[in-house]
Amino acid sequence: SQQGEEDPQALSIQEGENATMNCSYKTSINNLQWYRQNSGRGLVHLILIRSNEREKHSGRLRVTLDTSKKSSSLLITASRAADTASYFCATDAFKNDMRFGAGTRLTVKP
Amino acid sequence: GAGVSQSPSNKVTEKGKDVELRCDPISGHTALYWYRQSLGQGLEFLIYFQGNSAPDKSGLPSDRFSAERTGGSVSTLTIQRTQQEDSAVYLCASSLQSRGETQYFGPGTRLLVL
Numbered sequence: 001s002q003q004g005e006e007d008p009q010a011l012s013i014q015e016g017e018n019a020t021m022n023c024s025y026k027t028s029i030n031n032l033q034w035y036r037q038n039s040g041r042g043l044v045h046l047i048l049i050r051s052n053e054r055e056k057h058s059g060r061l062r063v064t065l066d067t068s069k070k071s072s073s074l075l076i077t078a079s080r081a082a083d084t085a086s087y088f089c090a091t092d093a094f095k096n097d098m099r100f101g102a103g104t105r106l107t108v109k110p
Numbered sequence: 111g112a113g114v115s116q117s118p119s120n121k122v123t124e125k126g127k128d129v130e131l132r133c134d135p136i137s138g139h140t141a142l143y144w145y146r147q148s149l150g151q152g153l154e155f156l157i158y159f160q161g162n163s164a165p166d167k168s169g170l171p172s173d174r175f176s177a178e179r180t181g182g183s184v185s186t187l188t189i190q191r192t193q194q195e196d197s198a199v200y201l202c203a204s205s206l207q208s209r210g211e212t213q214y215f216g217p218g219t220r221l222l223v224l
Contacts, residue, residue, distance in 0.1 A: 041199070
């Protein structure tokens with residue numbers, strides 16, 4: 001069963017704009033991770049945020065975590081056409097069970 | 111390269127045949143995962159190996175699916191009597207020790223059952 005659910009399912013923006021994707025989950029977690037997938041192949045890890053952290057940055061990526069609302073957001077600033085991909089959140093629940101959401105498909109138009 | 115590798119990249123088979131998919135994790139990684147992803151969908155967890163512990167098989171969809179990990183390294187996912195609904199990309203990932211850590215994914219095997 002899936003734990004994380006991304007929203008929106010699809011997002012289309014112009015190059016240079018910011019993209020925000022959200023992830024909601026159901027149970028308490030140890031950490032939450034965001035991954036990126038190009039062309040339906042392997043996923044690439046982007047960032048991990050622990051349950052005691054509220055915000056984390058990595059380059060043009062900014063992740064927030066609100067454990068009271070059981071939600072996280074991924075912000076990509078100054079988007080590029082190369083950011084076009086599917087983005088997944090994955091949660092590690094305390095029972096040591098990691099699950100991925102269905103993903104947000106981001107299209108960045110040049 | 112020292113990443114996760116999977117073979118074959120693509121596999122076309124006929125309904126009813128058995129298939130074997132292989133995963134070579136990153137050297138030294140004790141945790142290994144298999145996922146299935148249907149077209150345009152999210153990842154469906156299949157099975158998790160951690161060291162010498164009994165694998166977590168809770169995601170396997172039916173008894174036609176099985177997996178083993180020999181010597182704590184290479185893993186093989188076997189699908190017996192394949193069905194058309196088994197068509198998907200099968201992804202393997204490994205992490206250093208356990209769930210909750212960063213997972214490193216292979217490129218996947220795209221399976222098509224005719």
